[in-house]
Amino acid sequence: MSTVAKITLGRNGPLVSKLGLGCMRMSPVWGGPANDEQESIATIQAALDQGINFLNTGDFYGAGHNEMLVGKAIKGRRDDAYISVKFGAIFYGGQMLGLDLRPVAIKNFINYSLVRLGIDTIDLYQPCRLDGSVPMEDVIGTVADLIREGKVRHLGVSEITADQLRQAHNIHPVTALEIGYSLADRQIERDLLPAAQELGIGVVAFANTGEGLLTGSLKAPLPEGSYHHHFSRFQGDNLVKNLEKVTLLEEMAADKGYTPAQLAIAWVNLQGDHIMPLVSMSRRSRLPENTAAMDIRFTPEEMQILDTHFAPGAILGSTYLQR
Secondary structure: OOOOOEEEOOOOOOEEEOOEEEOHHHOOOOOOOOOOHHHHHHHHHHHHHOOOOEEEEEOOOOOOHHHHHHHHHHOOOHHHOEEEEEEOEEEEOOEEEEEOOOHHHHHHHHHHHHHHHOOOOEEEEEEOOOOOOOOHHHHHHHHHHHHHHOOEEEEEEEOOOHHHHHHHHHHOOOOEEEEEOEOOEOHHHOOHHHHHHHHOOEEEEEOOOOOOHHHOOOOOOOOOOOHHHHOHHHOHHHHHHHHHHHHHHHHHHHHHOOOHHHHHHHHHHOOOOOEEEEEEOOOHHHHHHHHHHOOOOOOHHHHHHHHHHOOOOOOOOOOHHHO
């Protein structure tokens, strides 16, 4: 297995792996059972061995379970990992109740995160969203204070608009933007991606397979109880027509000798040197496939076919990414 290449995160940011490891699904975020803890820890450590040093977690993933898991995995090898932490979401009984972005809450959140992770400094600290409930200056200003205190190295932001990104960057330099991006979700190409590139902000792109739509493994109708039922993209005729669109990706993947999911990750990877695919994994067996996706290339004709077939709006219905 080859070592993953490194990029500079943002114009003046740190050196990180071009592929990031999303740790969220290792914990029971939506009320389901946690994955096997030893396998999750082994997956993180195997990723570090392959040069994947960007580890993404959140203080609300499994009510702190995810941070403790990451902390166990990086114990004794802190310098091998770049830790990204999201904060601000309030969960109870597996349901999100809202956000708490008050400065006093942020200062409380980070102390618990540092203890759970077993570290002195968080590399990238970011509000999970910005909803206007607290002035931007207070939210970003508090993280800036934590940077000056040495508890945080870099400021990140997540799931925001282009205008919010500019406002945040004016208060304190933003190193990275975390946002959903895939062939199925391209709405950020109009305003947000150009703003990030203009400002020299790195992009950490999650949901590369469009919540599983681009994997080729979903079939209509979906099993009862699937979380996908909450989103119109996966309902009724929308799902049927969307799966028909994915057929082209399946055929191209078969021709090239890869899986549809690998092509979906590869497409995101090739959108720019400043864009990092963030891929969720909880098993070591997933690592070879996902790291191999980083070496996939498309011909100009193939790229044009994908860009046209999956043009913005081609996928019907929405997910939480279209708030």
